[in-house]
Amino acid sequence: MVFVFAINSSLNVEDSSIQILNNYEEPSPSSCFEAADRAATIYGLKDGVSFEEEYGFFNYIYGLCMD
């Protein structure tokens, strides 16, 4: 993990940090909340998706992430 970070750090520290977090981070309420929030927003932007449907989708993705 450290080795990957070292190679990537010459490119873009921020990007590589996010990549490592995404690949190796244990599920946590805050990271899962963020991922589910983003996923639900993307889903909510689709045609004909109501507020209620988006909310249901968020809850599912959050649960899936935390599992």
Place this chain on the structure above:
Amino acid sequence: MKTKTIVVFLLILCKLNLYSQSGQIIYEAEMRMGNLNDIREAKISKKTKSLLLLTFKNQEKVKYNLEFNKKESIFKKVEKLKIDKNIFNIAENKIKGIFYTNKKSKKILHQKESFDQLFLITVPQFNWKLSQESKKIGEYICYKATTTKDIESRRGKSTIKITAWYTTKIPFNYGPKDYNGLPGLILELQEGELLIKSSLISLFPKKECKIKQPIKGKKVTLKEFDSIVKKIVLSSKR
């Protein structure tokens, strides 16, 4: 001769009385997700992307049952035993609860649980635009009818297109969800990306379908319900 005609007429009447004026249709609902390239190319974290793709790729058809008689109809999900993993189904998320239609009173009710509360929503009738365009679904010639539905979402207010294919050969003007009021039974319906297709039609059984109108739940209009949901969703931190 006259007696013979009366006997034949009575026999026909008896035969007709053996079968009820009711029926049952099984529909299958699925989401047409299109290609998922917009998600693959989206500038989002790998975690979000994989969660989205995992969900969207694993969509299955969901079965619904429409039971009807001359006066009323009821549309609800066919319950099945859950053996496999609990994958979020987008079609199911769009068609929740029970839809009831009363032809005589022109009443449409939608009973569903939302945010831990049971609602009984009065739904307005749709105004259909009929067309001469036709296609064959199974053995039935179906005609096209269109309407629109307004939805308020994160994107603001939008209108989605509804296309129904109905057959006049089945003279019951019901259909899936709260869609009805056409000159025949709806066999296929497209609501945005949601596609609902009939897969099994059973007409005139010997025993008439007995339909129970849902009565439980907080009585609201569709407008009131939408406003309640919007308030809850926007005020919650998800």
